Amino acid sequence: MTVYFAYRQMAPFGSSSLLTVDLGQQYVDFFAYLRRTILHDPSAIFYSFSNGLGGEMVGNWAYYLLSPLNLLLLFFPGGSLTSGIFLITVLKYGLAGLSFAWLLLKVTKQDGLMAITFATAYALMGWAIANQLNIMWLDALIFLPLIFYGLMQLMTTGHWKPYIIWLPIMLVVNYYMAYMICLFLVLAFIWLAADKFTTWRRFAAQTGRFAVASLISGALAAAVLLPTWWSLTQSKAQYTVQTFKWRFELFPLKTLSKFFLGAFNFDQMPNGPANIFIGALALLGALFFFVDRRVALRSRLAAGIVTIFLALSTCVQPLDLLWHAGQFPVWYPYRFSFVICFWLIWLAAQTLTLDFRPGPIAIGLVTLVVALGCYYVETNLKTFKYLKPNQFWLGILFVIFALMLTTFPFKKHWTYPLMIFVIGVTEVTANAYLDLNNISYVSQSEYGNYTAELQRLVNKTQQADKGFYRIGKTFLRTKGDAFQTGFNGGSVFSSALPKATPTFMGHIGVPDGDGFVEYSNGTLLTDSLLNMKYYFKDKQLSGALSGSSMLPASSNKADLADYRIVGQDHWATRYQNPYALPMGYAASNQILSLKDTTADPAQYQANWLAALTGNAQDQHLFTAQNFSQVAFQNINQQSKITGAMLQKKDLLKPGSITLSFKPQDNAAYYLTMGSTVNPQNATFTLNGKSLAQYPTYRNTIIVSAADHAKGQTIKLTIQLKKGSLWLQNFTLYRLDTTRLKQATTQLKEHPWRLSQQSDRKFSGTVTATANRQVLNTSIPYSQGWHATVNGHAAKTYKTVDMFTAVKLRRGTNHVTLAYWPPFLNLGLLISGVTLLLVCGWWLVIVRRRR
Incomplete structure (x- = not known):
């Protein structure tokens, strides 16, 4: 993979980067936040x-940032962060292969080139290649x-330690992938219970150990x-x-069709069959x-x-929802398919040992199943836009080679593991090459130059003003720019967004x-109320x-x-x-009872202001205006613009409407x-200029x-x-600036x-x-914010279903707001007590053995 990335000129090897889709639009910003928080601003860990x-x-750390490998990013500042992402990506590929190879060496007959072949197939499975950009998920392959x-140790020897070490670590590193692993463990337990079955009494003991060890693992990660969990209830x-x-x-x-190499492209990211190439x-x-x-x-x-259940999970809606915790994935479907790949490769490693001698019936049945599958894919090849004919026939060739090798009678000759290695590693490598060639990436300059310029703007502003304020801007690379360069903003893209x-x-x-939210459409009023004290605007360049x-x-x-x-x-x-207001100020208590359900954002903003000032006249801050002239081109005339349905007269010709107005004063118009x-x-x-506007909005x-x-x-x-x-809700408004x-x-x-x-903390x-x-x-209001007024605990109130307010007494009040994550203390108590009990139990066992 390192050689491939160097060939594609990924940083640090060239002008490109691994940033693509969510890795470039979301995760890289969280990685920048991680560096800044650990090295410069620990107060931002919880909020x-x-x-x-x-x-x-906490929810963002748990989902995006708790991989131990992320600590390597501390050594990659600024634009070099992409090189750090490259490093942890290839390390995760390598550690996944190492982990699976270690498992094979410990509990199977596989070793040498045979073990390396299966380990490489595991590390380069179709799921890993397709989800390489979801870098925080790759830890699941390692653990x-x-x-x-x-x-297996819990079931066969009764040893608890490996299970209650690795499962809690996975639960901490990424609870989302750990949830899927936990579901798979139930299936794996069913198979192991049948595979190792001797008596019902032993089965009951195994079940008890599995249940108790799983509860202990959860408690250790509490x-x-x-x-x-609390964060998820809000988001x-x-x-x-x-x-x-x-x-x-x-x-x-x-x-x-996904069993054939190269069966993945960009169009498969939003939707498509499960990526299960192995x-x-x-x-x-x-x-x-x-x-x-x-x-047996x-x-x-x-x-x-188990296999049938996993197969049905890739196509039956309720099972799909089960694996995704009751939610349809937004892009990246069938995220659990890494457990399918693991399961199939595990079964293969159990079977394809040097003493494997399939009989004619076994060979005939497997050949028939494979032939029928290949026939179905070939007859429907045109419907699989992601699978090209040459890739299909190349896959058939590898199937033939693999069938010859698996049925080869002289497996103990030294050339057999070598042939297995060459065929197996070549195919999964070719799949990675073909799949990743279908994806485009952000150039290093596009990321680095933008980030460096925004960082310069932020640094100059923060050096001149040490107060607490927010910054708005008229441009963006990602909605996480504030995370990337360390300022208080109004935009974000996060799966843990309340x-x-x-x-x-x-x-x-x-x-x-x-x-996500993208604060690209603030008005003078919202900028004021949201403490947007500074703004950055891109320049319109001239000349060349x-x-x-x-x-x-x-x-x-x-x-x-x-x-x-x-x-x-x-x-x-x-x-x-x-006009920017401070972070807090004394206001009318009418804001506590404001219940505004208007769908008009201008009126919503005005009502919000009026509730703060206590002045009903402020509800009329915005007034609707008429256009002075409307010109239609190839569109039926309309007497009313707001809510009008524009229809082209001739569908083959361009159709447009031009609306004009001439302000009579210097007020702001929206x-x-x-x-x-x-x-x-x-x-x-x-x-005459293209209207700049963030393109995605649902309101x-x-x-x-x-x-x-x-x-x-x-x-x-x-x-x-x-x-x-x-022209839904299309209206011109004048803001009374005075x-x-x-x-x-x-x-x-x-x-x-x-x-x-x-x-x-604010005081x-x-x-x-x-x-x-x-x-x-x-x-923003949260149960985690705790208030004291003049040294006494005080209740916090939610305003406009969003922000925090505290009631005041007449005169001067000393108010403190401090944040502490809900349920963190309880979680620390449970984890701490469980850890002490486990360590005490382990010491007792060690002393008894001695």
Whole structure:
């Protein structure tokens, strides 16, 4: 794999990198956060304001960052982080092979080149190649053989230690993959119980040991599992499927195509059959297991039941949901298929020993099954877009070679292991080469240059202002840029994102999804309320560089005209927001009772402000405006724009609508656009330039259209990409900037003056001029935040279903907010007590043996 990556010029060998899809758009940012937290800011371990508007981090650590190999990333700063990712990737491939080879040497007859062949097939299984970019999942390949060995020891010798060492480690390293391994352990126990069965009394003892050892393993990992469970209840668990149907998700035989090398491409990432390629030798060996008379019939029957269950899991909806903890995967389907590959290779390793002599019936049955499978794939080859004919016939060739070798009568000659090695390793290597050639990657310069420039902007801002504030920007490489360069932002892409965050962002007109938010559509009002004190804007370059930038634009923020320029360089300009409110301030307690259900983001924002100021007039901050002129081209005339259904007159010709307005003052103007008015359905041009906008949104968004443009004609052209377009929630609004200034000035009068601040603790004084006031903050609400007011514990309240507030008494109040992960103390107690009991029990046994 190292040679292949060098050939592809992956960093550090060239100009490319391993960054692709989620590894480039998500995980690399968490790795940068890991470095910064360990080396520079330990206070962000449990909570970080780089996590969207702010969020707990235990769930993110447990899912993305607890692999021991990640510590190697500490030696790769800045743009060299991609080289660190390369290093841990190849190490995980190597350790997976080593782990499986160790298992074979310990409990099977395999050794030498035979063991290396099976270990390589395991390390380079189709699942590993397809999910190489999901780098945190690869640890499962390393620990699965060790846990399986522990289970075998538990069943056969009664030794507990290997099982209760490796399983808890896996539960800590990545609970998600560990969950799938735990399900597989139940299946493996069924097979081992049948394979090793002697008496029912012994079976009962084995069952008891398995159950108790599994509970102990869970208890040892409770310090991570319990706070992670709480995190999941706020995020992914809220998307759990409540109903399902007993049906096939795809025709079961389609999965057979995945046994051929090279049967993977980018289109297989969102959906497709399970990636279960293991090579022809391992596949034939697994089939021969079921006709091998050396193995007891009950063992083969139990193995058959396990295999059928695993096979049905790749196509039956409820079983698929079971493996994915009740949720349909978003991309990367059948994530559990690594256990299928392990199981099949394990069966093959049991069978293809040097003393294996299949009879004619066994050879005939296996050959017939393989021939029928190949015939099905060949007759349906055109439907498998990911499998090319030359790859299919190359796979047939390897099947023929493998069949000849497995039935070869003179296996004890020294050339036999060598031939097995050459054929087996060549096929899985070719599969890796073909699969990964189908994937494109982020160049090193694209990642490094962008990151270096953003880091420069962040450093200059933080050096000039040591306070607590958030930073917005009009460009992005990823939604995790705040993690990457260490600032408090408003965007994030995380599987552990609390559901409340995207819900709130959708209310205020910002793009959101189940696992992400992108603060690209802030208004003057939301920037103020969310403490967006600084903004970075990409420059429009001229001359030879016109139209190019290493800072890809993501929003059209005309309202930056209201902000003050505080610095700039060749690529970007830094702005300071004069309306930005502090992290906390005294506000009306009306915010505690605000229940706003409007779907209009402009009105939602105004109602939010009015509840804070206690001034009902602030509800009219935004007023709808009419367009001064509307021109239709190849589109039927419409008398009303909002909610109009635009239809092309001639479907073969371009169709567009141009809307114009001329501001009568220097106020800020915004457009709201429903989810149907998106870049997939139309292109947008504002004053002759393409409208920059993050393309994915599922709710109505609000777009900055003009500011300080008195007397200028603003033209927006919408060109249809399809035959029709629904202008859902399409409205032009004017923001009363004067009233906004008055409201923000009022809220700034009594700020929370912080004497202590970190990611998990804020302390300071705030003055309330009346008894009916609260300390309103832009800290996202969580059970982990604990408040004290004047030295006494105080209740925290949730505002707009998102933020934290504390009631105040009239006068000066000293308020402290500190964060501690829920259930962490309980988890530490359970893990600590269990560890002491296990160590004490082990010492007693050692003393008895002595």
